[in-house]
Amino acid sequence: MPTFILAGVERRTWAVDAGIAGLALGLTLGVLAMGGFGRPDPGSRTVDALGVALAVTAAAPLVARRVVPLTVYAVTAAAAVTLIYLRYPFELPLGPVIAGYTVAATYSGGGAAARRWSARLAVAMFVPLITIAYGLAGVNIETITSGLLLWAVVFVGVWLGGDRSRLQHEQITVLEEQARRTLREAERERRLAVAEERTRIARELHDSAGHAINVILVQAGAARLLHTRDPAGSRRAIGTIEDVARSTIGEIDRLVRVLREGEPPAMPTPEDPGALEQLLKRHRADGLTIAADIVGQPRALPHGVAWAAYRILQEALTNAARHGAGTADVALSFGPAAVEITVTNPTVSNGVRDGGGHGIIGMRERATLLAGTFAAAADDGVFRLHTRLPITDAAS
Incomplete structure (x- = not known):
């Protein structure tokens, strides 16, 4: 005060x-x-x-x-x-x-x-x-007995009244302290929520930038290889690089603005039932050959599950394009209680390994936060990733 x-x-x-x-x-x-x-x-x-x-x-x-x-x-x-x-x-x-x-x-x-x-x-x-x-x-005490008794009653009442006043004051003090504690806890929760939101945005920034850089790296390599024998293919690869760079710059600018100004982010909508198929289509356009097997009817998912599924599949396809042989087998299963994603691709380097790399760590973290499961391992030249994300109200 x-x-x-x-x-x-x-x-x-x-x-x-x-x-x-x-x-x-x-x-x-x-x-x-x-x-x-x-x-x-x-x-x-x-x-x-x-x-x-x-x-x-x-x-x-x-x-x-x-x-x-x-x-x-x-x-x-x-x-x-x-x-x-x-x-x-x-x-x-x-x-x-x-x-x-x-x-x-x-x-x-x-x-x-x-x-x-x-x-x-x-x-x-x-x-x-x-x-x-x-x-x-x-x-003569007998003549004033009634007066003395009255004073005794008055002083008993005074003590009881003072004691009651003390109790009321203590209760008010306790309530005021509880109110102050509630305000402090609310402020702490607000700050934690802001910190968590900023952490999530930073993760999205890392994922988006990492994905874009990997796509640009693959397409730049393709453009260099096709420059002489396939000029049209080389120009397509350069065009893809330009599109990805422009899109990534816009997303980075948006996320940095959110971190700097604290404005609500205008995020894309991976909750769209067709978001995962659009992601497959985009990677095919980037040059990755994908064989997709979709089981069940794609549908709108809770926010947390949708984002985790989108980012895990995006990271897996980026790894397949960067470390693989240009092909990947994708299995998507939309069950009543969970979404399951399996990505299998041949590898030509040891860049992706079980438990290694920030990408694997990030994917495992997303699945763990939703009480899901995640496994990734490279064996005999083949890398396999599988995750199961439960669909619950808490993930919304």
């Missing part, structure tokens, strides 16, 4: 306590000046300078009742007992009552046991002490 707000609250608290102390002092002096309630006692002492000083001592310390509650109570109670002992018509102990309420509100619950019991004993002893003071002053 800002310092100026705390200072303002503190000033208002002191002002309230000063007003309460002034009101208690005024009422105490008024009762003393009237000679008490009802018919004045002939044996009571008229108000004088000493009486005024004791009245001030019995009420004015309430200004500091929140700072040193026990001290204020002890001072006001001692002044009240002295007024009674000196036979002043002190029939309205507002100072001790208000100070006792503050002591109960402060010490009736937690804190050190010794202080808690000291507070209870101090408040409980007020009526017995004034009873002794009346007796020492020569007042």
